[in-house]
Every structure is written in structure tokens, then in C-alpha cells.
Amino acid sequence: MISDMADTLDKYSFSCSVCLELFTDPVSTPCGHNFCKLCIEKHWDSTELCRCPLCKEIFYKRPELRINISFREVVDHFKNTNAVTVTSAEAREAKPGEVACDVCAGVKLKAMKSCLVCMASYCETHLEPHKTAAALGRHKLIEPIRNLEERICKKHEKILEQFCRKEEQFICQICAETDHSQHKVVTAESVLQQKMIQVKRRGREVELMIQDRQKRIEEINHSKKQTKENAKKEMEASDQVFTSVIESIQKTHKELLEEIEARHDAEQMRFEKLIKELRQEISELEKKNVELQQLLHIVDHITLTQAFSQAYMLPSTQNWLSIPVNEVDFLGYIRTSLINAREFINLEIRKQSATELKKVRRYAEDITIDPDTAGPWLIVSEDGKEVKQSPKKQKVQSSPARFTENPFALATKGLTTGRHYWEVGVKEKSNWVLGVASGAVKRGEQITPSPESGMWAVSHVDGGQYFVLTQNPFPLTLSPRPQRVGVFVDYEEREVSFFHVEAKTYIFTYTKCNFTDRVYPVFNPCLTTEKKEVAPLKIMTVEITK
Numbered sequence: 453m454i455s456d457m458a459d460t461l462d463k464y465s466f467s468c469s470v471c472l473e474l475f476t477d478p479v480s481t482p483c484g485h486n487f488c489k490l491c492i493e494k495h496w497d498s499t500e501l502c503r504c505p506l507c508k509e510i511f512y513k514r515p516e517l518r519i520n521i522s523f524r525e526v527v528d529h530f531k532n533t534n535a536v537t538v539t540s541a542e543a544r545e546a547k548p549g550e551v552a553c554d555v556c557a558g559v560k561l562k563a564m565k566s567c568l569v570c571m572a573s574y575c576e577t578h579l580e581p582h583k584t585a586a587a588l589g590r591h592k593l594i595e596p597i598r599n600l601e602e603r604i605c606k607k608h609e610k611i612l613e614q615f616c617r618k619e620e621q622f623i624c625q626i627c628a629e630t631d632h633s634q635h636k637v638v639t640a641e642s643v644l645q646q647k648m649i650q651v652k653r654r655g656r657e658v659e660l661m662i663q664d665r666q667k668r669i670e671e672i673n674h675s676k677k678q679t680k681e682n683a684k685k686e687m688e689a690s691d692q693v694f695t696s697v698i699e700s701i702q703k704t705h706k707e708l709l710e711e712i713e714a715r716h717d718a719e720q721m722r723f724e725k726l727i728k729e730l731r732q733e734i735s736e737l738e739k740k741n742v743e744l745q746q747l748l749h750i751v752d753h754i755t756l757t758q759a760f761s762q763a764y765m766l767p768s769t770q771n772w773l774s775i776p777v778n779e780v781d782f783l784g785y786i787r788t789s790l791i792n793a794r795e796f797i798n799l800e801i802r803k804q805s806a807t808e809l810k811k812v813r814r815y816a817e818d819i820t821i822d823p824d825t826a827g828p829w830l831i832v833s834e835d836g837k838e839v840k841q842s843p844k845k846q847k848v849q850s851s852p853a854r855f856t857e858n859p860f861a862l863a864t865k866g867l868t869t870g871r872h873y874w875e876v877g878v879k880e881k882s883n884w885v886l887g888v889a890s891g892a893v894k895r896g897e898q899i900t901p902s903p904e905s906g907m908w909a910v911s912h913v914d915g916g917q918y919f920v921l922t923q924n925p926f927p928l929t930l931s932p933r934p935q936r937v938g939v940f941v942d943y944e945e946r947e948v949s950f951f952h953v954e955a956k957t958y959i960f961t962y963t964k965c966n967f968t969d970r971v972y973p974v975f976n977p978c979l980t981t982e983k984k985e986v987a988p989l990k991i992m993t994v995e996i997t998k
Contacts (some may be wrong), residue, residue, distance in 0.1 A: 866970030
């Protein structure tokens with residue numbers, strides 16, 4: 453029966469969880485787990501509390517252990533029946549780089565354990581006495597290593613089984629009791645356990661880092677695939693748009709050629725008709741000239757008088773000076789055709805602007821204004837959605853983030869990556885400045901908005917013109933007057949774009965912006981001394997349509 457039971461189990465069923473070898477004199481703890489008698493006793497000798505190494509159950513009174521004779525017979529039978537297999541699997545010649553048995557003569561077999569007491573490494577066969585002899589059973593066995601002398605204290609020639617936390621070094625028991633008696637000393641096993649815990653924690657951190665990067669790879673692959681699809685769609689759309697534009701221009705050109713050709717043919721026919729009429733009149737005048745020449749040869753006054761009245765009368769002719777016969781240079785024909793083509797292109801641009809606006813609105817964010825950045829002439833609403841001019845200068849707390857010389861206010865959230873969009877209501881506002889500002893823009897001195905000063909913005913001045921605020925501001929033509937202005941930031945592409953929301957048209961884009969750090973949405977309701985304009989700039993809710 454014991455034989456059958458042993459045959460159905462593997463080596464791990466008969467291995468001690470402390471030494472990881474086949475049981476030698478197995479004993480059972482009250483919690484039901486089995487260990488080698490020497491292993492569990494040595495384990496409890498090194499700890500203050502008697503605790504099961506497996507389930508961690510605490511025994512406040514050290515249990516009296518007796519060898520489980522029946523279980524030992526099962527283990528011995530397993531050892532006997534599997535001796536050949538074990539020997540063939542583990543007892544092999546040591547390869548280069550592996551630790552060899554110090555006892556083997558001739559062919560050196562691979563060492564299975566190293567003994568810190570004997571200062572030698574043993575193969576499976578030569579390790580057997582350490583498993584069976586009681587005197588050797590208390591020796592410290594570890595995984596096979598070279599340079600065993602490094603595990604021995606050079607001063608006392610004892611095992612380095614303690615660790616000084618102050619000196620951060622392994623020491624022997626005598627060192628702990630003498631030179632390091634005032635230091636915090638713990639067992640090498642406890643250091644090992646702590647290091648193992650740290651290794652497991654770090655291993656978990658590494659696993660999470662790996663998972664995070666695998667997730668990022670999935671996201672990148674998704675973006676890669678989506679970008680490919682978007683590029684394909686955009687190329688197809690561009691083919692349609694530019695094919696339409698080219699066909700329209702070709703059609704306009706064809707119509708221009710047809711119009712020029714028709715005008716040319718009509719003028720040619722008119723010229724031919726005029727020439728024909730002139731030749732007809734020339735023929736009649738030549739006849740009249742003949743008649744007049746004949747009168748010169750009549751000497752009889754009565755005959756001359758009779759013939760004079762009819763011959764002297766001129767034939768009916770036109771006043772050719774009043775008939776235009778200038779060449780046609782087709783002035784304005786090409787310009788008119790180009791204007792017609794431009795109207796079609798402008799229509800396509802408006803369509804594309806509406807499509808682009810619809811896309812960027814998907815990146816709408818909840819923007820709020822930071823009152824700590826607003827100067828003493830500005831009032832920010834409690835919800836951070838409005839900013840307007842104050843009727844009088846206010847007392848405000850000093851802050852390095854606050855604009856003290858300009859009526860600017862920044863959003864609470866800075867942008868460092870990705871795409872972002874928001875809309876600002878400018879209804880009833882005759883003066884305003886909108887855009888983004890670098891987080892490093894100067895706060896305590898007067899500045900003029902421009903990319904060079906760290907702002908990318910557009911403005912409206914006195915209800916009249918709109919301007920792009922570069923070093924040399926240039927005007928924009930916006931019609932009708934916008935009630936909402938959309939602002940879109942693509943941080944990676946270094947672009948800031950503005951949109952006329954109601955008209956669904958594009959206004960302007962700053963490209964190649966020098967974003968070196970965070971950029972913030974910037975708002976300026978502008979100070980107006982004459983009109984006393986106190987209408988606020990409002991951050992609007994963006995309704996996204998599919």
C-alpha cells in the first residue's frame with residue numbers, strides 16, 4: 453500500500469519547504485504541515501516565536517515534535533524507487549561556469565549544495581551525510597556558490613550570519629556581541645526576507661510598468677491604425693475637393709475660351725460686314741466719279757445744265773467716323789473668370805472650414821479663469837466662467853502669477869500636450885484679446901501681445917477692425933461680426949487656430965509656435981475709459997454635434 457502511494461506522487465510531495473530537499477526524519481506541526489525535524493527545530497531556534505513557515509500559525513508553547521514513522525517509510529520508499537531517476541537527472545558532470553563538487557575524485561559532478569560549516573560544496577551523493585547524520589544536520593546549507601571563504605568572518609573565522617544595519621555589512625555572531633554590540637543587528641535570514649519582499653514589490657512595479665507600456669503599445673497601434681485610416685479618408689476627400697476645384701477651373705477656362713471665341717467671331721463678322729458696306733459705297737462713288745468726269749467733257753451749256761442735277765447728287769452713304777472699328781483686346785475677360793473661380797474656391801474653403809470646426813469641437817474642454825492671475829482692474833466670476841472690467845481699481849493679494857500692468861487673466865489649467873478647444877462669447881464686446889500665453893510670460897510689467905512676448909492672440913478694437921497680434925499687427929476681415937470665437941490648440945503641431953463659430957469659418961492660424969513649457973488660455977476684456985464697456989468675456993458651453 454505504501455509502495456502504491458509513493459509511486460503516484462512526485463518529488464515535490466516529499467520535499468521539505470525549508471530545505472527544499474526530500475524529507476529527513478519528517479515531523480508534523482499542530483497545524484498539519486510537515487518538515488524535516490532538524491529544519492523546523494533550527495528554524496524555531498532562530499526566531500522568538502514558534503511559527504509555521506507555511507501558514508504562519510503561531511504556537512505560543514513550542515510543540516513537542518515526534519518523527520512520523522509511517523510518513524518516513526513512504527519518503528524512504530520514494531527515495532529508493534526514484535534514486536536512479538534523481539541520479540540521472542541531477543548527478544551530472546559540472547559544466548563550465550557551474551559549481552563542482554569538492555569531494556568528487558576524477559570527474560567532478562555538479563554541486564547541489566554548499567556547506568558554510570564544512571566550507572565545501574557537494575554533489576547529490578556526497579551531500580547525503582548532511583541529510584542523515586544528526587551532527588551534520590545542523591550545518592548551514594545554501595545554494596552552491598564559489599568563494600565560500602567570503603561567507604566567513606576573516607577576524608573570527610565564523611559564519612557571516614548576522615547583519616549590522618548601521619554599517620550595512622554582514623558580520624559573525626562574535627562581531628555582533630563585541631564590535632557591533634551597540635548597533636542594530638539582525639539575522640541574515642531576516643535581511644534575506646526583507647530583500648525578497650522588496651524584490652517582490654519591485655517585481656510587481658516592473659510588471660505594472662510592463663503592463664502600462666503594453667497598454668501604451670496598444671494605444672499607439674490603435675492611433676497608428678486610426679491615423680492611417682484618417683490619412684486615407686483625408687486623401688480621398690482631398691481628391692474629391694481638388695478634382696471639383698480643377699473641374700470648376702477647367703470649366704471656367706473653357707467658358708472663357710468659348711466667350712472669347714464667340715466675341716472674336718462676332719467682331720470678325722462685323723468687320724467683314726463693314727468692309728462689304730464700304731466696298732459697296734466705294735463702287736457707287738466710283739460710278740458717281742465717272743459721271744462727274746463725263747460732265748467735264750460737255751461743252752453745250754444746255755446739255756450740261758440738264759445732266760448736272762442728277763450727276764451732282766451724291767449716293768447715300770454712312771458717317772464712318774461714328775462707327776467704332778477699334779481692335780478688341782478682351783480686357784477683363786480673364787480677371788472676371790478668375791473671380792468666378794475664386795468664388796467657387798471660397799465656397800469650398802467655407803465648406804472645409806465648417807468641417808474642420810466640427811472636428812476640433814470634439815476636443816472641447818471645461819476651461820475656467822484663474823482669479824489669482826487677474827489684475828486689479830478685472831473681476832472674475834465665482835464660477836471662473838466670466839471676466840470683465842472693474843468700475844474701479846481693486847485691492848488684490850500680491851501674487852507672482854498676477855498681471856499687475858496688463859488687463860490679462862489666464863485659465864487655471866496649463867496645456868502641455870494634446871489638442872484643446874474652447875469658445876468665448878464676445879457679444880456686446882467692442883474690445884477684446886483672445887488666445888494663449890506662455891506660462892513664462894512676464895506678469896509684473898507692461899507687455900505688448902505678440903509671439904515674441906509669449907502670446908499668440910487675435911483682437912477686436914473699438915468695434916471696428918480685427919487684428920492678428922504679431923510684432924506688426926495686420927487686419928482681418930470678419931463678416932458678419934462674430935458672437936463667439938473658437939480657439940484651438942494643437943500642442944504637438946505647435947499651432948493655435950481661431951474660428952468664427954456662427955459663420956463656421958476659419959479666421960487665422962499661428963504655426964510653428966515656440967511652445968517651450970505650459971501654455972494657458974488668455975483673456976483680456978480690455979479697459980475702455982470712454983465707453984465704460986463692462987460686458988464680460990464668457991467661456992461658453994460647447995455643444996458637440998455628430
